[in-house]
Amino acid sequence: MTGAGTRRRGLVSESVTADTVRMTTRGTGGGETAHVGVPRPRWLLPLAAASAVLVLVTNLGGIAVGDDGVGYRAIADSILAGDGLGYFLDDPLTIWPPLWSALMALVAWSTPLDTLGAAVLLNTATVVAVVYVGYGLLARVVADQRFVVLGTVVMGLGVSTVGFGHLLMTDLAFAVVVMIWLRCLIAFHDTLARRWILLASMTLWVGFALRYVALYLLALGCAWFMFDLRRRITDRLTTAITYAAVGIVVPALWMLRNHGINGTLTGERTPSARGPIGNAFGALSTMGQWLLPGWPTGRPDCGRWRLSWF
Numbered sequence: 001m002t003g004a005g006t007r008r009r010g011l012v013s014e015s016v017t018a019d020t021v022r023m024t025t026r027g028t029g030g031g032e033t034a035h036v037g038v039p040r041p042r043w044l045l046p047l048a049a050a051s052a053v054l055v056l057v058t059n060l061g062g063i064a065v066g067d068d069g070v071g072y073r074a075i076a077d078s079i080l081a082g083d084g085l086g087y088f089l090d091d092p093l094t095i096w097p098p099l100w101s102a103l104m105a106l107v108a109w110s111t112p113l114d115t116l117g118a119a120v121l122l123n124t125a126t127v128v129a130v131v132y133v134g135y136g137l138l139a140r141v142v143a144d145q146r147f148v149v150l151g152t153v154v155m156g157l158g159v160s161t162v163g164f165g166h167l168l169m170t171d172l173a174f175a176v177v178v179m180i181w182l183r184c185l186i187a188f189h190d191t192l193a194r195r196w197i198l199l200a201s202m203t204l205w206v207g208f209a210l211r212y213v214a215l216y217l218l219a220l221g222c223a224w225f226m227f228d229l230r231r232r233i234t235d236r237l238t239t240a241i242t243y244a245a246v247g248i249v250v251p252a253l254w255m256l257r258n259h260g261i262n263g264t265l266t267g268e269r270t271p272s273a274r275g276p277i278g279n280a281f282g283a284l285s286t287m288g289q290w291l292l293p294g295w296p297t298g299r300p301d302c303g304r305w306r307l308s309w310f
Contacts, residue, residue, distance in 0.1 A: 044135055044152070051127040051156035058160050059120045069119075069168055071096065076104035076115040094258040095267030099209035100170050119168055126169045129176045131156040137179045140186060170210055177207040181217060185224050188239075197239060201246035208251045212266045218247050 063069045074087035079102060085093040093101075100122070107118035134155040138148045159172055181203040188196035200221060207214030222240040231239075255265040262268055274282070 048128045048131040052124045054160040055124050072101050073115050075101035079105035097209045123169045126173045133179045174211040204247040205250040
C-alpha cells in the first residue's frame with residue numbers, strides 16, 4: 001500500500017491521506033493493478049457546498065434567456081402538461097436529446113418548484129457532482145496532489161466565476177458523464193473485468209440522452225480498447241465490438257425515431273456559415289477577451305493565409 005496512513009500538515013497533504021490504495025488483483029486476463037478508493041479528503045464537502053452556493057447566487061435572477069433555455073423549459077412544461085416531448089419550434093422533439101428536459105419535469109413534478117426552479121436545482125446538483133467525480137478522476141490519473149486539489153477547485157468554482165453559472169448546465173452534466181465513462185475505461189484497463197465494458201456502454205447511453213455529441217464516445221472507446229497493446233489483437237477487437245454493439249443501441253433507437261418523424265437523425269439544423277477554421281479563431285478570440293479585456297476579434301483570411309483584425 002502507498003501512503004494511505006501517512007499524514008502531513010496542510011490542505012494538499014490531507015489529499016495525500018486520501019490517495020488511492022494500490023493492490024495487485026487478477027482480472028479475467030491476468031495480473032493487473034487495481035485501485036481501491038479510500039475515504040475522500042475532508043475539503044471536498046466544503047468545496048462542493050461553496051460551488052452549490054455560488055450557482056444559487058448566480059441564478060437569483062433566473063436562467064439565461066436563450067434558445068436552449070427557452071426550449072428546454074418549454075419541453076419540460078410540455079411533459080408536465082401531459083403533452084409529451086416537444087415544444088412550439090420542434091414538436092415532436094428531435095433537435096435535442098430528452099434527458100435534461102425530462103429531469104426538469106421530474107423535479108418540478110416531485111417538488112414545489114416550477115420548471116425554472118427545477119433547472120436551478122439541477123445546475124446545483126451538477127456542480128456538486130463535478131466536484132466529487134472530478135476529484136475521483138484527477139486523484140486516479142494525476143500524481144501531484146497539488147494539481148489534484150487545484151484542478152478540483154477549478155472544476156467546482158470555474159463555471160460560475162467565468163459567467164456560465166446562470167446557463168443550463170447540460171454541457172457540464174455531460175462532462176460529468178464523460179468523466180464517469182473514463183473511470184469505467186480505466187477500471188477495465190486495471191482489472192480486465194468485462195462488467196466495465198458494459199458500464200462504459202451504458203454511460204454512453206446517458207451521455208447521448210444529454211448531448212448528441214456523445215456519439216463520438218463510440219469511436220473513442222473503440223480506439224481505447226484497440227490501442228491496449230498488452231492484449232492480443234483478437235481480444236482487443238472482441239472488446240471493442242462488444243462495447244460498440246451495446247453502446248449504439250440507445251442512440252440508434254432514438255435516431256431511428258427521429259428519422260421517422262422528419263427524416264433526420266438528430267433533428268433539423270441550419271449549418272453555420274463559418275467553417276472549422278473560423279470557429280477555431282472565434283474560440284481563441286473569445287478566450288483572449290476573457291484573459292485580456294480589449295483583445296481584438298480575430299478573422300482568418302484563408303485565401304491569403306493571413307490573419308486580419310477588425
